Amino acid sequence: MSLSPEESPNIIDNSNSVSKEKQAENSPYPSESDAFSVTDGNDSPVPKIQLVWEDVKFQVKIKDKEQMILKGVSGSANPGEFLAIMGLSGAGKTSLLNIIAGRIKSSDSSRVTGSIKANGVDISKMNFQKYSAYITQEDVLLPFLTVKESLMFSAKLKCSGTSYEIANKVDKIIDELRLGKVAHNRIGNAVVKGISGGERKRVCIATELVSEPQVIILDEPTSGLDSFTAEVLVDLLLEQAKKGKTVVSTIHQPSASIFFKFQKLILVSEGFIIYQGSAKASRKYFSKIGYKSPANINPPDFYMRILHITDRHHMTDEELETLEHLREAYNNVKDHKDQVLEYDSTHLDLVNVQQTQSLKKLGTLCKRSFIDGMRNPGKSHMIIMFYIVTSALIDLIFHDLGNDYDAVQNINGVLTFCSINSVMIANSSCSLTFPGEKVVYLKEYSQGLYGAFNYFLAKMFTELPVQILATLIASVMLYFPLGLQMEADKFFLFWLIIFLTFLTGSGLGYMIGALCDSENTASAASPMLTAPLMAFGGLYSNASAFKWVRYISPFKWSFEGLAVNQYNGMDFDCDPDGPECDPLDDLGFYNKLGICILAQIIYIIVTRIIAYIELKSLGAKAKK
């Protein structure tokens, strides 16, 4: 079946380039004179961007078998348009979206071929990220910040300008995305109550809009939203398109009222494009090729029924026939090359997302991390409360230890408790909060906003006040009621060792948090690592085969340090006829206090270096 150009869903032109007059005629395409819609902070023109991709193939290797996900697809996304990509689950929508966004490149296990151009320039040869924003299906936000804070920090990291200019920009975006009512509400997450799912998605979009991208790419932004909220979101994106931006989005089951708003629709089936044109024209097109949509059925639902495949690895003859028919009909719609418009490409390289100074970014990251940390119970009040409760409990059990030799066992018990407590609370607070925060880091790192070092430094630095305060409270609560050696330097060293113990625990936590991709994996991995370190750390087991473990156990260095500090210079009421009272000798602790503290410091540094290397390599992977 062959369709005439008038029936064709596409705006077709034989030439690859169209005249100004023709552009002007062909609404909604903007005219050449309208090719610069906005200016960046330095008043440089930011060109509108047309994306054109040709013969894109995406092949992956699964268990040594090659599988073609996209089978040579061509198309375009134009400024001023909302392009919706639809298809069955597994059809290849996200793959196409990610390739258009430049997020999938050839690797050992996959191959991408074909060309993707922005205003005629290959996106691999330009910094496409400068002009585009990618909004993932998952909301990547810090839950303890308010909407306005999230946008302010995002703008400070992405844009130059004075605080006043940035605040104005943020206010404008809050207005545009109708977030005014919730501007001072916390984002929240599955555990902490916050703004609604639709509002959260709008905040995600808003955090990207602060850098004024010309191309907005979204992966299923309406997933999980009710039809009304989804329509509000689509309307807001259409407003962005109206401003000359190029909006490309995969969409799952839109309602009819949303569907007919798409200026352009691409239907993907089994790695082929089987429709490309306006959503409104799609009904006529399908009707012409033999699939008349019943009046009472939502067109997207109808198309999904046509495209339905029970098992893509064993397609029935009927399914194969339908797919072949749809492909043939699509190929018969003349040439599917879209208009290549005369948008400016010479300015592409002139326009930069301004990089703010590294020190300024470090300041912004510190401030953001501090606010997030102070509001996150897992990183602030829970730690303090935990220390207060456990210290009170230890006081209750062991109060006034005394200084006869029988007290040694109790003192050892107290010091062991102190070591275990600090490692465990620090480790779990870090390993359980880090995987969630890391997602934000990976997104921003891949956008080139800052490096792993700045991020990690800000994080460690801003967590210090709570760590100092919590360990100090615990030290005061334990040291004096238990009657440990009443000397100022001894007390200070007691606190210092507890504080360093906390830092060794948090080092382990950072390592686990950096290596694990979710809180669940981290919570399983955490005891797997800490339990053997505790068991073979020399406190409980002296099994010779595992003697070496004690040297990499934070528990050993903490307990030994605390014991050396406590027992050195302590007078015992010993039996003059009995053996010599030397608890350190009994424990086999012969290291000087300085050695224990040095070992703790090395431990703190090494675990952080490992976490940093992992963060850096994750960031590099996310950037690819």
Ligand SMILES: Nc1ncnc2c1ncn2[C@@H]1O[C@H](COP(=O)(O)OP(=O)(O)OP(=O)(O)O)[C@@H](O)[C@H]1O
């Ligand atoms: N890197 C990859 N390695 C292996 N298989 C892949 C890879 N990327 C995509 N696929 C496979 O390609 C097919 C298409 O994936 P894609 O995510 O593009 O589908 P989709 O249409 O977006 O589906 P959904 O709506 O369910 O997200 C799926 O079967 C998926 O498992």
